[in-house]
Structure formats: C-alpha cells, structure tokens
Amino acid sequence: MTDSFDSSESAEARAGSGPEARATDVLEALHVYSAAEAAMRRRTGTAMGLGENDLLALRFILDNHAGGRTTASKDVTRYLGISSASTTVLLHRLEKGGFIERRPSSTDRRSIEIFATATAEGDTGPMLALAQEQMSMTTESLTVEEARTITKFLTMMRKTVDQIGHRRPN
Template identity: 25%
Template sequence: MADVDPLTESWTPIQIEVMQRLREWAVGFGELHRHLAGWMRLPVSDANALGQITWAAEAGTPLSPAELSRQIAMTTGATTILLNRLEDAGHVQRSRESSDRRRVTLRPTPAAREHARRFLVFAGAEIAAAVRTADPEELRVVTKFLSRITEATGDANQRLEHGPASDDTP
C-alpha cells in the first residue's frame, strides 16, 4: 500500500480531472445498466448479473456462481436466488464443464445473448465509435492506465476484505 493520504495530498488539475472523468464514466456505466434492465424487463440486480455473465462468457472466461457473487457484491445465497430467477426466465444456463463436476459454469442463453446484443447495437454506437476512431497509441496509454487503476482498486478491495487494522477502527 502506498503511503499517501488522498485527502491531504496535493492534486494537480489534470489528476483531479482524471478522477472526475472516471467517476462520470462509472455513473454513466451504471445508468447504462439501468437501461439494460429496462430493455430486458429485469430488476437492475438481475440485469447486472446477466451482464457480468455475458461479458465473461464472451471473453472466454465464464463465471462460477461464487465469482459472480463477488462481482455483484451479493451473498452466495442471494446470488443463488437471483440465478434461479434468471434461469427460470430463460436467461442463464448452469452447466458443469470442468473436470471438477462440482464446479458450475454460468452462461447466457442464446436468446438472452441476442437480446443483449440488440441492446448493445442500439445503445453502444457512440461508445463503439469513440473506441474505433481513437488513435492506437492513445488506446495503449489508456489501457495501461486503466490496468493500473484496476489493479490498485483490486488491491484496495482485497485489503478492505480483511478489515481495518486494530488501530484504524473508529
């Protein structure tokens, strides 16, 4: 952990602007999730889970229920109930694909994938255009920066899972 107090550290205008743009992107991304929920006629939590399941499957790294629980910040019990709803509605399939037959893999159904694809075609045109027209070097710099931010966020979340040190408790 870096020995920096973000509340007392001096920030340059560009550093402040970067943090503001990251916050605005996070808010906008959350709003897109809410629109996806409406598009798919699902509660926001279910649409969020379905989005995580779909992106992971598209990336070739399908999720287990436990991994999904961590990503959507729900208990395993609540995630099981959510997955039952998604499965009953025909949005998700659970399968046992690994040699460890206890491990369950989550995948979107073809119908759910197609419905989400239609949403992305409708809602994602501007985002796709922004990425496709960006200079390759700009994309490399942004990717490197976002990787560092993601790693730092992961480190902070891991530290927070273990709770504050005894002298840090209020």
C-alpha cells in the same frame, strides 16, 4: 436523469488549464462517467425487467461465452463482489427469466456451468450489443498511443481501488 449533473461540463471545459487542475479533472471525468454508466444500466435494466447486478452478470456471462469460456457461479460471485448466496438467487432469477441455463459441470461435480440461452443472445444481445457497438466506435477512433495510455491508467486505477477498504465476503 443524469443530464442534470451540472459539474459534468467543467472537467471538459477546463481540460487544458493549469497543471494542478489536471489530476482532479481526470478524477472528475472518471466519476461523472461512472454515474452516467450506472444510470444507463438502470435505464436498460428496468426496460427489460432486470436489476443492475443481473445485467452486469448477464453481460459477464455473454462476454465469457463470446470468448469461448464457460462461467461458474463462483466466477459471478467474485466478479460482482456479492455473497455466494446472493449469486445463487441471482442465477435462479436469470434462469427463471429464461436468460441462462445451469448445467452441472463435467469436470467438477460440485460446480455448475452457466450458458446464455438464445433468448439472452437474441433479446438482450442486441440491446447490449448496441451499447457495445457505440462504445466500440468511440474507442476505435483512438490512436494506438492513446489507447495504451488509457488502458494503463484504468488498470492502475483498478489496482488502487482494489486496495481500499479490505473485506472478504464468503
């Protein structure tokens, strides 16, 4: 699938060359990674009848659940960057599929609280957990220094990216 993306090896191959080449290498590696991740999500998603955004939303909800946080519709909306209407339909889709439950919030009667079902934990969980675990193994091989560098870099890049092309849905 993405195995045919020829440019991928060049960044690694050049990973120790001239000073100007570095910056583009990083960008290219980042870009290649993004493509690989999207492809992975597509594989995983279609394998269990979910779209890319459905999967992202589900992971988001599971992550929140694991962290003891409840998730609301608006959170998903903001996380995915789609409209609130799309989010409604997406959540109904996940509910009908038996992955989540929607209960009215106890504190805000306009809002809903989203819970992942046992199905989502047991069926999706392993699937995502496997990915998560393999990725964790990679990150845990990093030194403290390296981890800090990478985290700082990614946060910087996120802020940069957030400022490109301003638009506000809903």
